[in-house]
Structure formats: structure tokens, C-alpha cells
Amino acid sequence: MPISRRAFLKGTLAAAAALAATPATEASAGADAALATLIDIRKCVGCGACVEACRGANAAKFPEPQKPFPKMYPSRVKAADWSGRREVDDRLTPYNWLFIQRARVVIGGRETELTLPRRCMHCTNPPCVKLCPWGAAKQLPNGISRIDPEICLGGSKCRSVCPWDIPQRQTGVGLYLRLAPSFAGNGVMYKCDRCWERVAAGEIPACIEACPEGVQTIGPRKEIIARAHAIAEEIGGFIYGEKENGGTNTIYVSPVPFAELNRGIEKGEGRPHLEPVPDTMDEANRLAAALAIAPFAGAAGAFLRLVSRAREREAKEETHGD
């Protein structure tokens, strides 16, 4: 069917208007299309089936570094090498994108141990993705954030801006080796990509599929949050991940407060905390209004000054005329 120039322009303008409106609303197509996972801590027995499944499903993506590593300058730059410790599974590493965290807590006066799978939270507005200086970290419309190993230079900015320090570095692999390996870059950053190829093919992530207890479920974010609230209301429980860092696509439900869980877990490198997290991207984003207004303010200031000067001049001339 032929399209008239008028219809084409109309369609183009409508598309441009829709695109321009996208950032203004949370309820954009991207936000609606986001998939979130619900992790019901009550059901986790800490068997580690999810960890094994993750390692199996992602083995082909794990780094095979070239050795010896290039000498790096200055001397404070250290190599991060996990290739000789691939079996480590009690923390996050480039070879272990999911681990079981154990928390000693008191429930009903009795001390007990709770276990929970920990990995990338897949934030709704991920700083690792948005602030990567090369575009190596990407966010998919379905809410998955992933790091492209072909582009990542291993500068680890993503880990510095991640509230949970999730991405882990492996030296001796990636694009930096072909650029200036001694002076810029230090490998590739690795983290959970929520099995993005499987999800794209209509499957579910390996960790969810392998869990014998049904700890994790995946679905549209709104539905997952509604379900999390229903469970929390039913058991008098608590939710983590809905509001943290402006919202994430990983929602935990726990029978004990997360402050208590956070006290009971081992924290440190590769072992993320469970503390409340403010929206890290929001502070500078609020300045966007100033960026939008500034040019108009500057132009208006120039115009008003010009008018004011002209009137002063006019008044002066009238005074001289008298």
C-alpha cells in the first residue's frame, strides 16, 4: 500500500513524540516488559543446585585468560586472576555468578540458619549499564543487564558504581589486550546475565529451572511484586529489592527483617550486603531539569539585558533632549 508524504510525516512525528515521551514515564514499554524474579527465602535449603546449574549453563562464557599477563603500569594496578580458583563457590567470582549466602538469625527465640541465592539484582535503572564509559554493559528491554565480554576493558567502574559490588574481574582476557594492555584496561568484568540467551529463546534461567524447592519464580515485574506482597502479608514477612537502588528486578521475600539477615551474613568482597540502598542514579538525574532550563534562562537573560540597556539609552537621550 503506498504511503503519502503527509502520512509518512505524520507517522514520523508521532514516532518522534512517542520516543521523546519515553524517558518521562516509568510506565514505558521497557518498564512494562521487564521480567523480575521472586526469591522466597523460606523455601531455600541451600542445596546449591542453582549454583551448579549456573556454572553449567554459563561455562562457555567463562574466561580463558592468556598468560603471562601483560605487565601493567603503574605498579598499583594489580592483576585479578581467578583462573586457578575456578572451584570457589562461596562468593561471586568471574567463574561463579551465583552463590548461596548463609545467615545466622533468631526466629521465635531459636537460632537458625537461613540460606539465600545471591547474584546480580538486575536494577531497573542499572548504574553499571548507564555509567559504563564504553557501552560495554547493556540493559535489555526485558530487564536483564549484561556485560559484553567483547567490548569490556575491565576498568571495573561497573563494580565501583554497583551498590552491591557485584561484577568480578578477570585479567588477561578481552579487548584491552589488543589496545594498550600495559596502560589501559585490566581484563573483563563478569556477572550474572540471567541466562539472557535462554530467556530470549523463551526458556527460563538455569538457576530457576534447576531448583528442586521452587525458591525462584520469574514473571512480569508487576506480577512478581504483587505476589511478593501477598506472601509478605500472609507470613508477616519482609521484602528486599523492590525499592532498593530505585527498584530492581530481583525481589526477595523473607520471614525475618533484612536488617537482621544483613547482620547474620558474611559480607565483603564478592559477598554482597542486604542493606537499604537509595536510588544512586537519581541525584544527578534530578539536575536534568536544570540542564533543560539553563539555555532558556541564559537567552532570556541576554534579551532582558539588551532591552534594559536600550531603555536606559532612550531615557538618557530624552533627558539630553529636554
Added chain:
Amino acid sequence: MATDALRPAIRIRPGGPARFVFRGLVFVLALTGFGQLPIYNRYYLSDLPGFGWLADYWATRFVHYAAAALFLGLLAHRTARHLFSPRARRRLTRSGALRAGILTVLVLSGGLIVVKNFPGVFLSDAAVIAVDLVHLGAATAFLLAQLAAMLARRPWTEPLAREPIPPFNPRPETPRGT
């Protein structure tokens, strides 16, 4: 009368306080902009006394946004003075036109990065990489062009040929009887 008509109502000089504000903002923007790359900590710059904040990506991003707002206001102010005032009587030199062109690319790519950083905004992988590289490239090109212009003493603008022009009047008189 002729002498009065030749006197500009608005003096747009290449110098003045605006020049120092402009250069100061360019310095802050360059410092915080390159601070988005993981280099200051690696190369000890953030170890210098008073420069520790350069290793904090959140601090440098916030200052970059704030300085960018002031910079855009200043650019718009200077541009508007030229456009609104028929008595400014100056035009861009070749060096000025080159820097203005690079600045335009820099501002547009920076605007796209600001939009990209909002929640719910998805750009294609290629678009994100292109915008990041264009912004970095334009910043580097502008700094080099600005440095070259300063060393060679090339101004942004030059005066047009002087000719009598009417004074600016915000309330033009309507001829009687029309």
C-alpha cells in the same frame, strides 16, 4: 549623530569576565568528564591533596551535570546577545566556527547521554556506544581546538566592517497615518 550611530549599544568583547567563566567551566567539565573513565585512581591524580573526590564517580558525575547546566546557560547567553543585538556587529572567525561546530556536537551528544541515564530509556547497543564515543571524541577535539586557538591567539569572533546602523529599539515607532 553619525558618531553616535557607529557606537555599539552592546559591546560584545572577546574578553571580559565571561571569558574566565567560560574557561573555568571548560576546565571543570573536562576534569569531571574524563573522571568518568577509570583513570584518575590508576594514575594517582586522585591521590593529590584536595583531588580525592575525582575517584568518586558519583561526585564527578554530579559536578559534571551542574557545570554543564551553567555552561549551557552561558553559551545560550552569549549566542543570544549576538542574535538579538543588531549592533553587536561581530561574526565568527573560522576558528570560532570550528569550535562552535564541535561544541554543538558535544552538547547534543551530552544531551543524549543525560536522556539515556533516565530509567526506562533503552537505546540500541550501537547507539549507546556511538553516543559515548562521539561525546568523548568531541570533548577531546574541542579541548585541542581551544588550546590551539589560545596559543595562536585566534579569537571566537571578529568585527564586521563598520557602517552606520540604527540603534536597537525594543518599541519601534509606527509611522503616523498608516
